[in-house]
Amino acid sequence: MSAVTDNTTPVTQARPLSARMSWVTLAPWLYTLGLFVLWELLVIALEMPPTILPAPSRVFQAILQYWSPIWKNSLQTLYTTTLGFAIAVVAGLGIGLFIGWSKTIYAGLYPLMIGFNAIPKVALVPILVIWFGIGTIPAVLTAFLISFFPIVVNVATGLATIEPETEDVLRALGAKKMDIMLKVGIPRSMPYFFGSLKIAITLAFVGSVVSETVASNYGLGNMMSSAQSQFNVPLVFAGLLMLAVEGIAMYAFMAWIERRMTGWAHRSTMAQ
Amino acid sequence: MAHLVSPLVSIENVDMRYGGPNGTLAVSGLNMKVGKGEFAAVVGPSGCGKSTLMKLVTGLHIPQGGGVIVAGKQVTEPVSIVGMAFQNPTMLPWRTTLDNILLPLEIVERHRHRLRRHKAEYVEKAEHLLETVGLKGFGSKFPWQLSGGMQQRANLCRALIHEPELLMLDEPFGALDAFTREELWCVIRDLHAAQGVTIVLVTHDLREATFLADRIFVMSARPGRILKEHVVPFARPRDLEVMYEKGFNDMVHELHGEIAKARVAA
Numbered sequence: 001m002s003a004v005t006d007n008t009t010p011v012t013q014a015r016p017l018s019a020r021m022s023w024v025t026l027a028p029w030l031y032t033l034g035l036f037v038l039w040e041l042l043v044i045a046l047e048m049p050p051t052i053l054p055a056p057s058r059v060f061q062a063i064l065q066y067w068s069p070i071w072k073n074s075l076q077t078l079y080t081t082t083l084g085f086a087i088a089v090v091a092g093l094g095i096g097l098f099i100g101w102s103k104t105i106y107a108g109l110y111p112l113m114i115g116f117n118a119i120p121k122v123a124l125v126p127i128l129v130i131w132f133g134i135g136t137i138p139a140v141l142t143a144f145l146i147s148f149f150p151i152v153v154n155v156a157t158g159l160a161t162i163e164p165e166t167e168d169v170l171r172a173l174g175a176k177k178m179d180i181m182l183k184v185g186i187p188r189s190m191p192y193f194f195g196s197l198k199i200a201i202t203l204a205f206v207g208s209v210v211s212e213t214v215a216s217n218y219g220l221g222n223m224m225s226s227a228q229s230q231f232n233v234p235l236v237f238a239g240l241l242m243l244a245v246e247g248i249a250m251y252a253f254m255a256w257i258e259r260r261m262t263g264w265a266h267r268s269t270m271a272q
Numbered sequence: 273m274a275h276l277v278s279p280l281v282s283i284e285n286v287d288m289r290y291g292g293p294n295g296t297l298a299v300s301g302l303n304m305k306v307g308k309g310e311f312a313a314v315v316g317p318s319g320c321g322k323s324t325l326m327k328l329v330t331g332l333h334i335p336q337g338g339g340v341i342v343a344g345k346q347v348t349e350p351v352s353i354v355g356m357a358f359q360n361p362t363m364l365p366w367r368t369t370l371d372n373i374l375l376p377l378e379i380v381e382r383h384r385h386r387l388r389r390h391k392a393e394y395v396e397k398a399e400h401l402l403e404t405v406g407l408k409g410f411g412s413k414f415p416w417q418l419s420g421g422m423q424q425r426a427n428l429c430r431a432l433i434h435e436p437e438l439l440m441l442d443e444p445f446g447a448l449d450a451f452t453r454e455e456l457w458c459v460i461r462d463l464h465a466a467q468g469v470t471i472v473l474v475t476h477d478l479r480e481a482t483f484l485a486d487r488i489f490v491m492s493a494r495p496g497r498i499l500k501e502h503v504v505p506f507a508r509p510r511d512l513e514v515m516y517e518k519g520f521n522d523m524v525h526e527l528h529g530e531i532a533k534a535r536v537a538a
């Protein structure tokens with residue numbers, strides 16, 4: 001990695017490599033800090049009342065003040081989201097492999113999947129409530145329903161786009177469909193699969209929070225909606241902030257898994 | 273001649289159409305025989321059905337008319353006595369070069385059950401093949417860490433690892449520079465001489481065909497059939513120097529003329 005960077009660095013560059021690298025790693029933090037400062041200044045300049053737009057300082061104060069409920073609800077949301085996401089990973093992988101297995105199944109089920117994906121999942125929450133009552137289960141299921149689609153599509157695409165020549169080489173040796181799937185299809189679709197996890201996890205948060213907001217007594221979604229009905233706007237923003245933190249953390253985790261599992265798909269960075 | 277006595281590959285009056293009754297007629301009235309141990313080359317205008325011919329022989333396509341007989345049996349499904357190599361090396365990027373070469377052994381019926389217990393023996397064989405093609409010590413590298421020419425060499429090893437009786441090569445050297453190509457011609461030539469394997473080579477390079485083959489088949493434009501058959505007279509073992517002899521150039525010239533004519537006739 002460093003060797004590659006070295007080669008592309010023009011000789012005239014005065015600043016040492018390590019200094020530039022640390023700026024790049026610092027940049028996200030600096031920009032985030034900048035956003036908060038800007039937000040704070042804006043609130044002060046426009047003299048916004050905290051019931052409309054609380055300043056970040058006010059939001060952090062709310063986080064400290066309500067730490068116990070925020071912590072409990074954050075864990076609850078993290079739990080419903082990851083559970084729904086985990087089911088989506090298993091089901092998405094299974095359905096994706098099934099759909100990608102043959103051109104006929106792919107052609108037959110793809111329009112159905114698109115149609116299903118076009119349904120806003122919020123609209124399904126009332127049905128889930130009728131079936132399972134309010135609480136954790138609809139939140140988990142909404143997270144699952146909203147996040148499994150990208151996984152299915154990616155896995156199926158990975159399978160459906162095997163190079164015909166690779167398939168020919170194996171089929172000429174007497175390979176059965178199963179052999180081709182195990183030796184080529186599945187390893188090949190893994191980068192697509194791990195890539196889709198990043199998208200799926202963020203969608204799972206959307207699903208669980210939507211469901212908690214309308215049909216639960218727990219979770220950040222519920223906490224924010226009750227805070228809103230009490231005009232406790234700083235607490236609403238505190239909830240949003242916690243969601244953002246959880247989202248970023250899970251996304252980073254998925255990106256890390258992706259890099260670990262499918263290094264071969266990022267060829268140039270591995271070449272030494 | 274020996275090949276007429278016991279042909280390993282025999283294509284008899286084959287018609288092959290892609291995509292249903294109104295689809296493209298790729299080859300029509302195709303007849304061809306390749307003897308055991310022979311080196312055959314197929315040349316012809318682009319799109320005339322050369323790759324189709326390869327797929328017919330390996331059983332990847334079953335013809336609508338006529339018959340293909342390989343090793344005395346009518347081809348109705350993929351025949352596992354063949355090894356194939358295409359222009360595109362199609363190495364799997366998540367496997368090391370060595371594991372890529374061992375891949376056919378995980379598929380072919382007669383090897384797949386022995387592979388685990390006799391792994392060391394097979395690895396040794398793969399490494400020997402790598403050495404033959406000049407890739408000694410590269411087995412642990414991933415294919416994308418190799419140059420195009422090196423990948424093509426590894427591709428040849430993969431086609432040979434299960435000791436096929438018949439090697440089908442579809443423009444395997446098309447994407448290589450002239451020097452690497454000549455080097456690999458010699459590798460193929462020596463493999464053919466040492467192992468007695470039957471080889472069918474599809475190529476656009478008429479010098480390649482003339483240098484390597486015992487017989488050259490010239491195909492017509494689509495729908496493809498064999499227009500003419502040449503016996504290459506040069507004695508084996510052939511040296512690269514043979515390409516600067518007059519007889520060699522005359523033969524290349526003649527082939528060139530025939531293909532140019534076949535293109536115009538289309």
Ligand SMILES: Nc1ncnc2c1ncn2[C@@H]1O[C@H](COP(=O)(O)OP(=O)(O)OP(=O)(O)O)[C@@H](O)[C@H]1O
Pocket residue numbers: 290291296297298317318319320321322323324325494
């Ligand atoms: N899978 C396919 N579906 C439909 N038509 C095809 C298919 N494969 C080949 N063809 C058609 O069959 C004809 C012969 O194709 P083929 O690939 O055998 O030609 P080729 O001689 O190998 O050409 P080239 O020298 O360019 O590789 C072409 O006209 C092509 O359009």
Ligand SMILES: [Mg+2]
Pocket residue numbers: 322323324442
């Ligand atoms: Mg071709």
